[in-house]
Amino acid sequence: MRISVIGCGYLGAVHAASMAHLGHDVVGIDVDEAKIALLSAGRPPFFEPGLPEVLESATPSGRLRFTTDFSAVSESDVHFVAVGTPQVADGDAADMRFVDAAFASLLEHVKPGDLIVGKSTVPVGTAARLADLVASVQPEVTLAWNPEFLREGFAVSDTVNPDRLVYGVPEGESGERAARLLNEVYESAVAAGTPVIVTDYATSELVKVSANAFLATKISFINAMAEIAEVTGADVTKLADAIGHDARIGRRFLNAGVGFGGGCLPKDIRAFSARARELGKGEAVRFLDEVDKINLRRRTRVVELVREEAGGLAGVRVGVLGLAFKPHSDDLRDSPALDIAMRLADAGAIVTASDPQAIENARHRAPQLLFAETAEDAVRGADVVVLITEWPEFTGLDPVAVGDLVAHRTIIDGRNALDPAAWRAAGWTYRGLGR
Ligand SMILES: NC(=O)C1=CN([C@@H]2O[C@H](COP(=O)(O)OP(=O)(O)OC[C@H]3O[C@@H](n4cnc5c(N)ncnc54)[C@H](O)[C@@H]3O)[C@@H](O)[C@H]2O)C=CC1
Numbered sequence: 001m002r003i004s005v006i007g008c009g010y011l012g013a014v015h016a017a018s019m020a021h022l023g024h025d026v027v028g029i030d031v032d033e034a035k036i037a038l039l040s041a042g043r044p045p046f047f048e049p050g051l052p053e054v055l056e057s058a059t060p061s062g063r064l065r066f067t068t069d070f071s072a073v074s075e076s077d078v079h080f081v082a083v084g085t086p087q088v089a090d091g092d093a094a095d096m097r098f099v100d101a102a103f104a105s106l107l108e109h110v111k112p113g114d115l116i117v118g119k120s121t122v123p124v125g126t127a128a129r130l131a132d133l134v135a136s137v138q139p140e141v142t143l144a145w146n147p148e149f150l151r152e153g154f155a156v157s158d159t160v161n162p163d164r165l166v167y168g169v170p171e172g173e174s175g176e177r178a179a180r181l182l183n184e185v186y187e188s189a190v191a192a193g194t195p196v197i198v199t200d201y202a203t204s205e206l207v208k209v210s211a212n213a214f215l216a217t218k219i220s221f222i223n224a225m226a227e228i229a230e231v232t233g234a235d236v237t238k239l240a241d242a243i244g245h246d247a248r249i250g251r252r253f254l255n256a257g258v259g260f261g262g263g264c265l266p267k268d269i270r271a272f273s274a275r276a277r278e279l280g281k282g283e284a285v286r287f288l289d290e291v292d293k294i295n296l297r298r299r300t301r302v303v304e305l306v307r308e309e310a311g312g313l314a315g316v317r318v319g320v321l322g323l324a325f326k327p328h329s330d331d332l333r334d335s336p337a338l339d340i341a342m343r344l345a346d347a348g349a350i351v352t353a354s355d356p357q358a359i360e361n362a363r364h365r366a367p368q369l370l371f372a373e374t375a376e377d378a379v380r381g382a383d384v385v386v387l388i389t390e391w392p393e394f395t396g397l398d399p400v401a402v403g404d405l406v407a408h409r410t411i412i413d414g415r416n417a418l419d420p421a422a423w424r425a426a427g428w429t430y431r432g433l434g435r
């Protein structure tokens with residue numbers, strides 16, 4: 001099929017490359033010239049495992065190209081919109097300016113029979129509003145909403161082999177045709193038996209935000225248990241193992257630590273609350289405000305643990321392991337690691353941070369930090385070591401060898417990712433979160 005993808009960020013670039021990898025003819029469009037130049041050269045503008053390989057396989061085939069010129073969409077029949085919906089600067093709501101601008105540009109070039117497919121995460125009601133806009137400009141064009149559930153770090157495999165496909169479509173023949181076209185786009189996944197849920201616009205939009213709200217709630221639930229474990233001497237990791245054996249609960253996403261960050265879970269729960277308030281139903285999801293607060297309290301807890309262990313922060317040397325919001329990503333959006341590192345530095349600590357992929361991004365955003373290419377250089381001479389992003393490079397460190405590099409053997413394990421017994425046996429003071 002002939003496909004365009006509008007917005008080539010963490011979602012769109014992966015979607016465009018994966019669609020070409022599956023055999024479709026794809027043009028990716030973005031307003032960011034630097035990003036388009038990199039992608040056109042077959043180079044990913046960010047770190048994502050598997051993306052270089054799909055870009056490499058698809059670019060020479062001629063099935064994948066990138067441009068800033070919106071008129072290129074006229075050569076496609078299905079147009080995915082994957083532009084950002086970040087949190088507004090002065091509140092909790094999603095900033096819809098990029099979606100609105102993308103639709104305005106796209107609608108100048110669509111032709112009768114085309115299918116527009118929204119992929120961005122949007123407040124419920126957006127698709128119906130945009131469908132009216134589309135109908136007023138080009139009544140022969142249909143809008144579908146096809147939310148995305150990929151995880152960064154696994155983005156390519158999640159795109160090619162999704163857990164489920166959700167299509168929000170209008171009622172009637174145009175909606176049925178839209179679902180048929182989307183089944184053709186995702187032919188390999190559909191043939192492999194991926195569940196397909198065809199529904200109305202509002203349900204499709206709500207599926208997306210409720211999935212992220214549920215995941216965020218699960219993480220904050222276990223972090224709330226960690227708070228109680230801390231004052232009772234219980235071990236939250238054993239608690240998670242024990243309750244996780246109940247198949248109704250499940251062990252995944254019950255890892256207590258510094259909590260969730262990234263470009264999605266934090267802003268999505270806030271935008272959901274804001275939208276519910278607009279709909280007069282703020283009380284229905286008020287618990288999400290608590291989910292957010294529990295999450296942010298964990299970051300403060302880590303700063304306080306460092307202060308406690310070092311007897312203050314001014315002039316204290318802290319080695320921070322991790323900057324990205326999670327391993328296998330270079331994404332610093334709402335990263336707990338970057339936040340904690342900056343708060344320590346702002347309180348007077350001398351912070352040296354390392355991350356396998358995120359240092360370059362962090363240099364621009366956190367001038368108060370020092371950076372080291374390796375974990376060993378980050379912890380050399382440290383009074384306290386803080387592990388915040390559980391990259392294998394960090395969780396695999398040898399406590400005996402690292403012990404020879406630091407000034408004081410004190411480690412705060414912000415992800416409960418280390419073996420406390422091994423670190424204590426090597427002479428370290430080990431502090432986890434909720435254990
Ligand atoms: N990053 C992820 O893992 C996932 C993201 N999402 C959702 O997908 C959407 C995009 O997220 P990301 O890719 O992470 O954001 P991003 O910020 O990495 O990428 C957005 C891209 O859109 C481009 N853009 C902005 N305005 C444009 C316009 N008018 N025309 C063309 N391009 C334009 C930007 O230059 C940027 O490259 C958001 O709604 C997000 O919530 C959904 C699932 C997964």
Ligand SMILES: O=C(O)[C@H]1O[C@H](OP(=O)(O)OP(=O)(O)OC[C@H]2O[C@@H](n3ccc(=O)[nH]c3=O)[C@H](O)[C@@H]2O)[C@H](O)[C@@H](O)[C@@H]1O
Nearest residue numbers: 148149150151152219253254255259260261262264325326
């Ligand atoms: O809408 C989105 O953009 C995406 O948001 C999340 O994906 P992602 O942000 O890539 O990362 P996750 O693996 O969900 O992790 C989010 C945060 O939660 C933290 N986390 C995760 C699991 C856990 O048990 N504990 C925990 O603190 C991670 O460290 C990370 O900071 C969802 O998992 C995806 O399904 C969704 O498509």
